Amino acid sequence: MSLAYAILTALTEEPSSGADLLKRFDKSIGYFWNCTHQQIYRELKQLEGNGYISSEISTQKSTSFIYRIEPKGSEWLNEWIETDKTQTATRDPFFLKLRALANFENLSPEPLILEKKRHHEDMLKIYQQIAQKAFKEPLNRNQTIKKMVLQAGLRREQSNIDWCNECLEMLAKFDTPK
Amino acid sequence: MSLAYAILTALTEEPSSGADLLKRFDKSIGYFWNCTHQQIYRELKQLEGNGYISSEISTQKSTSFIYRIEPKGSEWLNEWIETDKTQTATRDPFFLKLRALANFENLSPEPLILEKKRHHEDMLKIYQQIAQKAFKEPLNRNQTIKKMVLQAGLRREQSNIDWCNECLEMLAKFDTPK
DNA sequence: GGATCCATGTAAGCAGTTACATGATTTA
DNA sequence: TAAATCATGTAACTGCTTACATGGATCC
Numbered sequence: 001m002s003l004a005y006a007i008l009t010a011l012t013e014e015p016s017s018g019a020d021l022l023k024r025f026d027k028s029i030g031y032f033w034n035c036t037h038q039q040i041y042r043e044l045k046q047l048e049g050n051g052y053i054s055s056e057i058s059t060q061k062s063t064s065f066i067y068r069i070e071p072k073g074s075e076w077l078n079e080w081i082e083t084d085k086t087q088t089a090t091r092d093p094f095f096l097k098l099r100a101l102a103n104f105e106n107l108s109p110e111p112l113i114l115e116k117k118r119h120h121e122d123m124l125k126i127y128q129q130i131a132q133k134a135f136k137e138p139l140n141r142n143q144t145i146k147k148m149v150l151q152a153g154l155r156r157e158q159s160n161i162d163w164c165n166e167c168l169e170m171l172a173k174f175d176t177p178k
Numbered sequence: 179m180s181l182a183y184a185i186l187t188a189l190t191e192e193p194s195s196g197a198d199l200l201k202r203f204d205k206s207i208g209y210f211w212n213c214t215h216q217q218i219y220r221e222l223k224q225l226e227g228n229g230y231i232s233s234e235i236s237t238q239k240s241t242s243f244i245y246r247i248e249p250k251g252s253e254w255l256n257e258w259i260e261t262d263k264t265q266t267a268t269r270d271p272f273f274l275k276l277r278a279l280a281n282f283e284n285l286s287p288e289p290l291i292l293e294k295k296r297h298h299e300d301m302l303k304i305y306q307q308i309a310q311k312a313f314k315e316p317l318n319r320n321q322t323i324k325k326m327v328l329q330a331g332l333r334r335e336q337s338n339i340d341w342c343n344e345c346l347e348m349l350a351k352f353d354t355p356k
Numbered sequence: 357g358g359a360t361c362c363a364t365g366t367a368a369g370c371a372g373t374t375a376c377a378t379g380a381t382t383t384a
Numbered sequence: 385t386a387a388a389t390c391a392t393g394t395a396a397c398t399g400c401t402t403a404c405a406t407g408g409a410t411c412c
Contacts, residue, residue: 001267001370001371002271002371003371005271005274005275005400006274008278009274009277009281012278012281017391017392018392019391019392022391029274029277031268031273032268032269032273033269033271033273034269036372036374037391037392037393038372038373038393038394039373039394041391042393061379061380061390061391063390063392064391065352065391065392072234076282078282078285080275080278081275081278081279081285081290082285085293086271087272087293087294087297088270089212090209090210090334091180091210091211092210092211093180093183093211093262093264093266094266095210095211095327095330096180096183096187096210097183097259097262098323098326099184099187099210099324099327100186100187100190100255100259100331101259101323102257102319102320102323102324103187103191104256105190105319107259107260109323109326115263116265119265122257130341139352141283141352142281145276145277145279145280145287146277148276148287148348149273149276149277151345152273155337155341156268159304159333159334160192161330162333163330166329167326169331170322170325174317174319174322179398179399180399181399181400195363195364196364197362197363197364200363213400214401215363215364215365215401216364216365216366217399217401218365219364219365220365239362239363239409241364241407241408241409242362242405243363243364252387336394
């Protein structure tokens with residue numbers, strides 16, 4: 001269901017073809033929602049069937065369709081924001097793996113942690129680059145909210161890195177008893 | 179797929195019935211993996227079909243089956259830990275919602291943020307209670323790893339609360355221009 | 357002995373993943 | 385003009401959610 005709202009949001013900001021959307025999902029929106037092109041095209045058809053969006057053939061590329069949001073779609077998106085109250089439940093296989101590993105004496109947690117740390121460091125760098133370019137003060141309402149979203153990404157990555165470091169310390173203490 | 183590993187991990191630590199597993203998923207394991215009873219019973223049948231676990235009728239309750247992990251299941255779990263390298267991609271509808279909200283002048287982000295903050299504060303309290311009871315020093319290898327997992331939960335909740343506060347500050351500044 | 361809860365189960369439908377396909381456009 | 389890439393699509397499958405069902409145990 002959320003993918004539909006993600007697409008409507010993207011189309012609110014700018015009419016796009018399926019391929020355009022895919023590119024945008026690789027960038028900003030992709031930092032908290034990812035998807036494949038198959039999903040996008042299927043969802044676009046459904047949204048159009050419901051009258052939430054409309055399409056026309058691109059003037060530049062004969063093979064691509066440009067979608068734009070319709071008032072009905074805008075209303076539906078607005079309603080979701082106002083009424084939906086579900087809090088996201090965490091579901092992360094990494095911690096499952098770590099927890100499972102506790103029961104196997106032959107396996108070491110360090111490689112897992114180090115790999116996770118590297119991953120989050122890479123992500124943090126990407127976010128930092130975006131943060132540098134964007135958001136020149138003073139910010140208007142729209143920019144403020146978008147900055148908040150980016151800050152969430154930065155915080156999340158930093159927090160994960162901190163956790164990895166804490167773990168490595170705990171494990172080091174455990175491996176080299178005084 | 180991950181649910182299978184979650185169940186195998188739980189059964190590694192203790193043989194359980196489906197209902198027992200459900201309870202345990204509401205507690206410790208549930209902090210990074212949640213599921214419904216329908217999922218559990220279906221998965222248990224599949225795992226038994228593959229010879230990863232075995233069952234016997236409970237000696238106490240005639241209606242329930244006690245499952246225990248088999249060597250084959252243990253090997254399969256071990257292999258997953260060693261070979262699976264996929265990093266979890268974030269997918270959080272909340273940030274989608276916030277991002278969407280940026281385009282609607284009639285909607286305010288504050289209620290959303292406040293509600294999120296409250297949610298994470300509740301979760302943090304639960305984790306803190308667990309942290310207090312468990313983990314008396316010195317820790318052995320198994321306890322160290324389990325503590326690491328709990329620390330991840332604590333950090334995540336605290337980080338989310340911090341972000342909510344940062345947002346509220348940014349919004350306050352924006353609402354009351356000097 | 358009727359109501360309620362517990363443990364297990366079935367079934368339909370939606371969301372997401374993976375594999376494969378095709379015609380159009382650009383590039384060497 | 386052949387090869388590579390782009391934009392769109394189909395299909396099969398797995399995983400998750402929601403709604404509903406049933407027989408046994410417990411409780412008053």
